[in-house]
Amino acid sequence: MSPTVSVVVPAYNNEPFVRQTVRSVLEQTFADFELVVADHSSGDDTWAALQEFTDDPRVTLLRTPAGGGAKRNWDAVSEVATGDLIKLVCGDDVLYPAMLERQVAAFAQHPDAQVVASRRDIIDAQGRVLVRGRGLGRALVGEVDGSAALRASIRAGGNLFGEPMCVMMRTETLRSVGWWDDRQPFYIDLGTYAHALMRGSFVGVDETLAGFRVSAQQWSVRLTDEHSRQAAQFHARVRAEHPDVLSKADVVLGDGMAVVAAARRRLAYAWLGRRMRVAG
Incomplete structure (x- = not known):
C-alpha cells in the first residue's frame, strides 16, 4: 500500500x-x-x-x-x-519531530485543503537558532480561502508560507500542475504553491515545526535585489492569470512591499552574518 x-x-x-x-x-x-x-x-x-x-x-x-x-x-x-x-x-534543512503528524492532521480536519504550512526557526550551520517562529502571520492561521491566502502573501511582498520544508501539498495536485514552477527561480516554491492555492483552501498550523538553515552565500545584496525583481515578475504573472483574484492595486502594493522586504533582508543578513561570525 x-x-x-x-x-x-x-x-x-x-x-x-x-x-x-x-x-x-x-x-x-x-x-x-x-x-x-x-x-x-x-x-x-x-x-x-x-x-x-x-x-x-x-x-x-x-x-x-x-x-x-x-x-x-x-x-x-x-x-x-x-x-x-x-x-x-x-x-x-530539518524537520522537528511532530511536523508530519501535525500537518497530516490538518489535512484530515480540512478536506478542502490543498496547502498546509507551519512556522519555522532560522538556524545556522551548527544548528543554533538565530530567529524563532518565522512565517504565516496572523492572517494565515487556521483555514483560509486559497486565493485569499495567496493574495495576502503577494500584498506582503514575500512568501508568507515559508520554504518547502514548511509546506505540505497534495501529490496529485502537484503532478497535475506540472510539478515545480521555476519561471521565476527565486519563486519556485511560492510559484508552485500558487497553482495549488487556486484549487482549494490553505491551512496554517500555528506551531514552529522546522528549521531553515542559512549560509554565508545568502549575505548578498545582489541576490536581494534580484529577489525583488523576480517578485514583481511573479506578481504580474498571477495578475495576468487570475485577474479576479489579484487587482492592479494589489500588484502595486506587493511590488512596493517586495522592495521594502529586500531592504529589510539586507539588514537582517548583515545582523545574522555578524551573529554567525561571533557565534562561530
Whole structure:
C-alpha cells in the first residue's frame, strides 16, 4: 500500500548537513511515510554520506544527472513519490519531530485543503537558532480561502508560507500542475504553491515545526535585489492569470512591499552574518 506522506529531499552538495536532514525525517512521530532522497550529481561527498541509510526500508536513494538546476532535481525526486501528500525538504534543512503528524492532521480536519504550512526557526550551520517562529502571520492561521491566502502573501511582498520544508501539498495536485514552477527561480516554491492555492483552501498550523538553515552565500545584496525583481515578475504573472483574484492595486502594493522586504533582508543578513561570525 502507498504511504500517506512522501518526504522528498533534492540534495546537492549537502554533505555537511544531509545526515541530520534525513535523521530528522526518520525520527518523526508520524510513521506512515516514505523518504526519497535524490543526489543531483553533487561535487562533494553527499552520496557517500547517504549510504548510511541504505538499509532503512523507508528510504529510497537516487542519483540524478547534472544540469537543469533546482527544477530538474525537485521534479525528479517528486515524480517518484507515491504518497497522497508530499513534502519537499532541501538537503540542509530539518524537520522537528511532530511536523508530519501535525500537518497530516490538518489535512484530515480540512478536506478542502490543498496547502498546509507551519512556522519555522532560522538556524545556522551548527544548528543554533538565530530567529524563532518565522512565517504565516496572523492572517494565515487556521483555514483560509486559497486565493485569499495567496493574495495576502503577494500584498506582503514575500512568501508568507515559508520554504518547502514548511509546506505540505497534495501529490496529485502537484503532478497535475506540472510539478515545480521555476519561471521565476527565486519563486519556485511560492510559484508552485500558487497553482495549488487556486484549487482549494490553505491551512496554517500555528506551531514552529522546522528549521531553515542559512549560509554565508545568502549575505548578498545582489541576490536581494534580484529577489525583488523576480517578485514583481511573479506578481504580474498571477495578475495576468487570475485577474479576479489579484487587482492592479494589489500588484502595486506587493511590488512596493517586495522592495521594502529586500531592504529589510539586507539588514537582517548583515545582523545574522555578524551573529554567525561571533557565534562561530
